[in-house]
Amino acid sequence: MSKFWSPVVHELTPYVPGEQPRERLIKLNTNENPYPPSPGVEKVLNDYPVDHLRLYPDPESLALRQALAREHGVEVGQVFVGNGSDEVLALAFQAFFRQSVPLSMPAITYSFYPVYCRLYDIAYRTLALGDEWQVPLEAFDAHSGGIVFANPNAPTGHGHGRDVIARLLERVTECVVLIDEAYVDFGGESAVPLVEQYPNLLVTGTFSKSRSLAGLRLGYAFGSRELIEGLERVKNSFNSYPIDSLANAVGIAALEDSEHFNACREKVITTRERTRRRLMNLGFEVLPSQTNFILTRHPDHDAAQLFVGLRERGILVRHFNTEALRDFLRISIGTDDEMDSLTEVLETLVG
Numbered sequence: 303m304s305k306f307w308s309p310v311v312h313e314l315t316p317y318v319p320g321e322q323p324r325e326r327l328i329k330l331n332t333n334e335n336p337y338p339p340s341p342g343v344e345k346v347l348n349d350y351p352v353d354h355l356r357l358y359p360d361p362e363s364l365a366l367r368q369a370l371a372r373e374h375g376v377e378v379g380q381v382f383v384g385n386g387s388d389e390v391l392a393l394a395f396q397a398f399f400r401q402s403v404p405l406s407m408p409a410i411t412y413s414f415y416p417v418y419c420r421l422y423d424i425a426y427r428t429l430a431l432g433d434e435w436q437v438p439l440e441a442f443d444a445h446s447g448g449i450v451f452a453n454p455n456a457p458t459g460h461g462h463g464r465d466v467i468a469r470l471l472e473r474v475t476e477c478v479v480l481i482d483e484a485y486v487d488f489g490g491e492s493a494v495p496l497v498e499q500y501p502n503l504l505v506t507g508t509f510s511k512s513r514s515l516a517g518l519r520l521g522y523a524f525g526s527r528e529l530i531e532g533l534e535r536v537k538n539s540f541n542s543y544p545i546d547s548l549a550n551a552v553g554i555a556a557l558e559d560s561e562h563f564n565a566c567r568e569k570v571i572t573t574r575e576r577t578r579r580r581l582m583n584l585g586f587e588v589l590p591s592q593t594n595f596i597l598t599r600h601p602d603h604d605a606a607q608l609f610v611g612l613r614e615r616g617i618l619v620r621h622f623n624t625e626a627l628r629d630f631l632r633i634s635i636g637t638d639d640e641m642d643s644l645t646e647v648l649e650t651l652v653g
């Protein structure tokens with residue numbers, strides 16, 4: 303508590319990211335990619351002319367936005383970039399969701415969304431997930447102050463197809479629908495092709511997961527020019543440079559290497575399915591996943607104890623201490639060797 307804090311800061315419960323361990327652990331707790339970024343990224347970093355860091359970066363990040371536009375088949379004016387998708391999401395909440403009517407979101411989704419709501423004084427209501435742990439798109443109120451959800455959703459891993467998203471957008475036309483596609487490259491279906499048709503659709507994405515660049519902080523959004531301008535207005539009010547020069551150069555190199563990108567995501571998907579089968583053989587319930595993580599629980603074993611048991615044996619996973627998720631562990635997909643170690647330890651813990 304401090305007399306210098308404004309009232310909202312007193313009320314704030316900041317988002318707590320997954321632990322970054324100091325010791326050497328098998329780290330399966332924050333959905334990072336187990337494989338290194340493209341060799342092209344390494345080349346950019348090795349060859350980067352250090353003198354360029356004397357200068358401010360391109361205020362429009364034009365080359366990176368052009369590369370993203372090409373990759374996703376949209377116009378450069380429909381692309382926005384920021385320091386990780388967390389920043390892009392923060393700007394979107396400020397630009398679009400400070401309305402007189404509450405924002406709608408699923409009851410279980412990325413836990414940063416409620417944090418932003420509290421920070422920016424946005425009223426929100428939550429909707430229970432469906433029987434298959436799916437985001438209940440049909441239950442979203444068309445008269446909300448906005449709609450936000452991750453697709454595929456986190457930490458459940460379920461994703462809706464583009465046709466289902468299009469049906470939502472046919473019905474909800476008067477507020478912004480923000481779809482967070484942080485995990486879409488691991489088996490989901492992107493809604494980006496719909497931005498041309500629906501001016502209220504904003505889709506965010508990140509280089510942190512499928513491009514193996516979580517340490518760089520690079521995220522983006524696709525939307526109508528109207529929405530992109532809204533984001534730019536908020537952004538430019540406190541920082542007119544979107545991202546730093548190195549991030550621009552590295553991001554372009556990562557986008558250019560589709561071979562490496564596809565090979566890594568295919569490996570992650572194969573390992574995920576293999577891990578899922580093995581955990582099911584050990585008696586775990588494992589939700590189907592279109593992401594680089596799985597959500598799992600064991601009918602006879604307490605998740606908090608399994609978390610501790612894994613940690614004691616050098617494996618870090620995620621346990622959320624919320625009512626809805628208390629029974630579950632969320633496990634990021636690592637290399638095959640890492641997942642072999644995980645299943646071996648779990649076998650001793652539940653066997």
Ligand code: PMP
Nearest residue numbers: 386387388412456484508510521
């Ligand atoms: N959205 C979701 C659903 C996430 O899980 C994450 C990662 N924690 C992010 C966005 C943010 O990713 P980044 O800021 O690294 O782009």
